[in-house]
Amino acid sequence: MEWSHFIYFSLPAVACWSIGAAMAYRPNKSGLVLLWTILGLAIFMAFIVGMWLSLERPPLRTMGETRLWYSFFLPVAGIITYIRWRYKWILSFSTVLSFVFICINIFKPEIHNKTLMPALQSPWFAPHVIVYMFAYAMLGAAAVVAIYLLVRSRKTAIDPNVMSLCDNLVYVGTAFLTIGMLFGALWAKEAWGHYWGWDPKETWAAATWLGNLLYIHFRLHRHTRYKAALGLLVFAFLLLQVCWFGVNYLPSAQGNSVHVYNME
Amino acid sequence: MWKQPWGYTEGWAISIGLFITGVVLQLTTGKVDATLFQYPLNALTGGVYLFFLIMVYVVSRKAVALQWFYSLTASITSLTAWMVLVIIMGLTRQMAPSATVTHGGLLSGLGFMQMTVSWPFMLLFFYFLSVLGLVTIRKISRFCWKDTPFILNHAGLFITLLAAILGNGDLQRLRMTASLDGPEWRATDETGEMVELPLAIELKSFTIDEYPPKLLAIDNTTGKALPENNPENVLVENAPFSGCLLDWDIEVSHSLPLAACVRSIDTLNFVAFHSEGATTALMVKARNRVDGTEKSGWVSCGSFMFPYVSLPLSDSVSLVMPEREPKRFASEVTVYTKSGERADALIEVNKPLSMEGWKIYQLSYDETKGKWSRTSIFELVRDPWLPVVYIGILMMLLGSVCLFVLAPGNKQGKTAANDTKTV
Numbered sequence: 001m002e003w004s005h006f007i008y009f010s011l012p013a014v015a016c017w018s019i020g021a022a023m024a025y026r027p028n029k030s031g032l033v034l035l036w037t038i039l040g041l042a043i044f045m046a047f048i049v050g051m052w053l054s055l056e057r058p059p060l061r062t063m064g065e066t067r068l069w070y071s072f073f074l075p076v077a078g079i080i081t082y083i084r085w086r087y088k089w090i091l092s093f094s095t096v097l098s099f100v101f102i103c104i105n106i107f108k109p110e111i112h113n114k115t116l117m118p119a120l121q122s123p124w125f126a127p128h129v130i131v132y133m134f135a136y137a138m139l140g141a142a143a144v145v146a147i148y149l150l151v152r153s154r155k156t157a158i159d160p161n162v163m164s165l166c167d168n169l170v171y172v173g174t175a176f177l178t179i180g181m182l183f184g185a186l187w188a189k190e191a192w193g194h195y196w197g198w199d200p201k202e203t204w205a206a207a208t209w210l211g212n213l214l215y216i217h218f219r220l221h222r223h224t225r226y227k228a229a230l231g232l233l234v235f236a237f238l239l240l241q242v243c244w245f246g247v248n249y250l251p252s253a254q255g256n257s258v259h260v261y262n263m264e
Numbered sequence: 265m266w267k268q269p270w271g272y273t274e275g276w277a278i279s280i281g282l283f284i285t286g287v288v289l290q291l292t293t294g295k296v297d298a299t300l301f302q303y304p305l306n307a308l309t310g311g312v313y314l315f316f317l318i319m320v321y322v323v324s325r326k327a328v329a330l331q332w333f334y335s336l337t338a339s340i341t342s343l344t345a346w347m348v349l350v351i352i353m354g355l356t357r358q359m360a361p362s363a364t365v366t367h368g369g370l371l372s373g374l375g376f377m378q379m380t381v382s383w384p385f386m387l388l389f390f391y392f393l394s395v396l397g398l399v400t401i402r403k404i405s406r407f408c409w410k411d412t413p414f415i416l417n418h419a420g421l422f423i424t425l426l427a428a429i430l431g432n433g434d435l436q437r438l439r440m441t442a443s444l445d446g447p448e449w450r451a452t453d454e455t456g457e458m459v460e461l462p463l464a465i466e467l468k469s470f471t472i473d474e475y476p477p478k479l480l481a482i483d484n485t486t487g488k489a490l491p492e493n494n495p496e497n498v499l500v501e502n503a504p505f506s507g508c509l510l511d512w513d514i515e516v517s518h519s520l521p522l523a524a525c526v527r528s529i530d531t532l533n534f535v536a537f538h539s540e541g542a543t544t545a546l547m548v549k550a551r552n553r554v555d556g557t558e559k560s561g562w563v564s565c566g567s568f569m570f571p572y573v574s575l576p577l578s579d580s581v582s583l584v585m586p587e588r589e590p591k592r593f594a595s596e597v598t599v600y601t602k603s604g605e606r607a608d609a610l611i612e613v614n615k616p617l618s619m620e621g622w623k624i625y626q627l628s629y630d631e632t633k634g635k636w637s638r639t640s641i642f643e644l645v646r647d648p649w650l651p652v653v654y655i656g657i658l659m660m661l662l663g664s665v666c667l668f669v670l671a672p673g674n675k676q677g678k679t680a681a682n683d684t685k686t687v
Contacts, residue, residue, distance in 0.1 A: 114499060115475045115589045118613035175668035182657050182664075191614045193437060193625050193645045195653065196428065198380055203354040210347040214340065221336040242354070252357040 001050030016040030211236030275341025286384030420659030431649025541569030
């Protein structure tokens with residue numbers, strides 16, 4: 001399996017997700033919605049497994065590889081949300097978002113090879129990154145909902161139900177963010193000698209985490225101040241962007257981060 | 265302002281006040297010097313601090329003003345204040361806490377270039393921690409089972425942060441260079457000071473396993489890999505091998521993982537050489553798909569004994585082999601302790617050895633000699649507070665699982681589910 005095969009897996013997967021998303025608008029089709037979405041996920045996962053086998057290491061090292069997992073987890077987040085709370089539009093939304101990241105990987109693939117430096121060869125590597133990618137998918141979904149609500153809020157009032165969707169996505173996202181961060185700490189103790197080193201990526205991960213805690217606490221305190229809360233949510237997502245790929249470009253992080261691997 | 269009940273204004277005022285106090289302290293006394301903050305002083309301080317927080321909580325039941333410190337407004341403002349400093353830290357290039365910073369003007373004057381040991385950061389961190397502590401104490405004092413996730417998350421974070429900051433003074437990180445020549449018991453700390461250890465390490469062997477060699481094309485004038493923004497390479501796993509790179513078809517007929525360079529005035533050859541200093545060499549034939557030109561010759565990454573050899577493909581492009589990437593570093597060692605214990609072990613990256621409260625990590629080796637290094641550099645870490653930190657981390661992990669499983673099932677979630685039919 002190589003990156004050139006990606007398009008043959010990703011496009012059918014997107015097609016399945018789109019059919020599932022369309023079914024969600026029809027009454028009493030939730031079984032089919034689930035079936036099509038899972039079929040798409042299975043096709044996409046087949047590619048990830050293929051890459052994993054042919055690379056002889058988990059495909060989690062480069063930005064392109066993390067985008068791969070992100071594209072996978074967006075529909076997962078979508079279908080979980082759909083099953084739990086029955087928002088009809090959530091699957092269309094997660095499909096479009098996932099498609100954007102698939103397009104980036106199709107049009108701007110990055111170099112990929114088998115090498116994986118010894119520090120990354122750890123049982124913690126896969127759970128650390130996969131849990132983080134799931135958290136990013138949840139928080140990404142929450143942020144796009146927030147931007148949508150903020151833009152529409154000039155014309156129509158914000159629906160409290162959609163606000164509680166944001167809360168739910170942020171709770172789940174933050175839970176996974178915490179787990180990803182703590183897995184990272186446990187791994188760091190085994191690999192680098194200390195559980196926290198204020199490496200630039202860690203600093204931004206802490207800021208992102210605090211940003212999401214801020215949203216959660218603000219919502220508990222000022223439950224009806226929707227716009228301020230949504231603003232905080234978007235702000236926390238901006239911090240996440242810096243943490244995810246911004247640190248690769250930040251002058252303050254150059255040359256002193258253990259998290260920059262793909263700069264060859 | 266300052267009239268009961270307090271709100272956000274007072275919260276921001278306290279945060280800004282602490283920040284200004286921190287700046288004044290920073291400008292007058294310099295960074296926080298915590299080198300003497302070691303056991304038993306740190307444990308004692310921790311005890312006093314906890315007692316102080318509990319007393320504040322006890323008193324607050326009568327003194328209404330103190331109740332604000334475990335309110336949501338206090339949580340939100342203290343969290344924001346500390347987060348702002350964390351963001352500034354992320355935007356500012358950080359120097360090691362032990363370094364002396366002489367450049368940076370205002371940024372270093374305010375302590376922002378060594379944020380973790382600056383007064384503003386310390387004060388706002390302790391303010392945040394104290395609010396977190398009070399919130400936790402309050403919940404625990406009125407315990408009921410449904411608060412378990414809350415307590416796991418808040419107490420977990422409080423324990424982790426408190427143990428991390430108090431334990432910092434007892435954390436020892438030393439560096440030891442062990443050689444094949446005999447046991448070593450001396451190590452150096454961060455400042456280069458020699459420390460004698462209660463254990464000795466003898467290096468039996470040091471090995472580096474490498475990934476297969478790579479070939480890539482570089483620009484002869486700039487030396488940069490091509491194509492410039494997205495360099496390509498081929499991984500030659502075994503010979504014979506064929507592949508392509510840019511416009512060239514690459515064929516590798518011989519591969520010598522351990523080779524010596526034999527050079528005369530006009531010839532260059534590689535032969536198998538299984539001894540110290542050996543390099544890797546590939547016999548490559550390259551054919552241009554556009555104009556049909558053919559080039560062939562040896563390509564080698566070189567070593568401390570042999571030169572590196574490239575194959576010029578054209579006036580502007582050469583085929584080179586970058587240094588082989590390490591797959592695994594491993595040191596076979598025997599560790600002796602003062603109590604007479606003796607242990608044979610293999611230390612690898614990600615697989616440290618634990619011995620008498622020390623963790624021994626593979627850190628580095630003699631990089632000038634690469635895989636033929638006769639020394640191995642270890643990092644020795646002792647962190648007696650680690651078990652406490654791990655208790656906190658475990659509580660937070662459990663708390664996060666609760667957050668995931670329980671939180672979305674709250675009342676709002678259910679109403680949302682019921683209401684979607686009408687949406």
